[in-house]
Amino acid sequence: xxxxxxxxxxxxxxxxxxxxxxxxxxxxxxxxxxxxxxxxxxxxxxxxxxxxxxxxxxxxxxxxxxxxxxxxxxxxxxxxxxxxxxxxxxxxxxxxxxxxxxxxxxxxxxxxxxxxxxx
Amino acid sequence: xxxxxxxxxxxxxxxxxxxxxxxxxxxxxxxxxxxxxxxxxxxxxxxxxxxxxxxxxxxxxxxxxxxxxxxxxxxxxxxxxxxxxxxxxxxxxxxxxxxxxxxxxxxxxxxxx
Numbered sequence: 001x002x003x004x005x006x007x008x009x010x011x012x013x014x015x016x017x018x019x020x021x022x023x024x025x026x027x028x029x030x031x032x033x034x035x036x037x038x039x040x041x042x043x044x045x046x047x048x049x050x051x052x053x054x055x056x057x058x059x060x061x062x063x064x065x066x067x068x069x070x071x072x073x074x075x076x077x078x079x080x081x082x083x084x085x086x087x088x089x090x091x092x093x094x095x096x097x098x099x100x101x102x103x104x105x106x107x108x109x110x111x112x113x114x115x116x117x118x119x
Numbered sequence: 120x121x122x123x124x125x126x127x128x129x130x131x132x133x134x135x136x137x138x139x140x141x142x143x144x145x146x147x148x149x150x151x152x153x154x155x156x157x158x159x160x161x162x163x164x165x166x167x168x169x170x171x172x173x174x175x176x177x178x179x180x181x182x183x184x185x186x187x188x189x190x191x192x193x194x195x196x197x198x199x200x201x202x203x204x205x206x207x208x209x210x211x212x213x214x215x216x217x218x219x220x221x222x223x224x225x226x227x228x229x230x231x232x
Contacts (some may be wrong), residue, residue: 007144017192041224043209043222045219045220048219090162092163107168109165110163111162112160
């Protein structure tokens with residue numbers, strides 16, 4: 001069984017379009033994340049949600065809007081896509097309660113990634 | 120700001136040879152430290168993590184890492200590399216609250232037979 005799944009795996013689209021990437025985890029975790037990996041393989045967190053509540057928002061353009069319908073899902077919607085949005089987007093989840101002070105202890109489990117190409 | 124440095128972009132080793140991947144972090148206190156591996160076209164998989172206690176931690180697939188506070192380092196090692204270890208390796212630290220992981224730029228490992 002896949003622990004963290006993402007769809008689609010590949011997404012090719014034109015500039016200006018709006019697209020969504022879906023993420024689901026069946027681990028019963030409370031916290032989910034979106035990371036962006038750029039062309040130089042640099043991996044950076046974008047958002048984290050705990051029980052459907054936004055915990056981290058790393059100064060991501062407001063064209064990116066995460067939506068968490070329930071704690072097992074965290075979807076990423078991107079409006080008005082730009083060339084610079086081309087990247088691999090990874091979803092992850094962990095058991096940590098991100099609302100409490102302290103460092104992340106629990107393992108973050110990553111999905112397989114979605115390669116977004118904006119033409 | 121907190122940062123993670125992986126000085127080696129690429130490393131090539133012969134199958135059966137030993138391996139050490141370097142990781143240095145910049146953080147005021149002792150962070151939580153992680154090593155992840157990413158195989159081509161795959162997501163990241165945790166190899167090992169350090170929180171406290173014994174500074175030599177064992178992970179999966181025969182990997183280990185040693186935390187050295189004096190050097191702000193957390194280098195990953197494996198005594199004998201297998202061809203299946205060819206992948207990209209990321210060091211990460213956990214800082215502040217909110218479960219934020221900060222990743223290094225990664226080291227690509229190539230294994231030659």
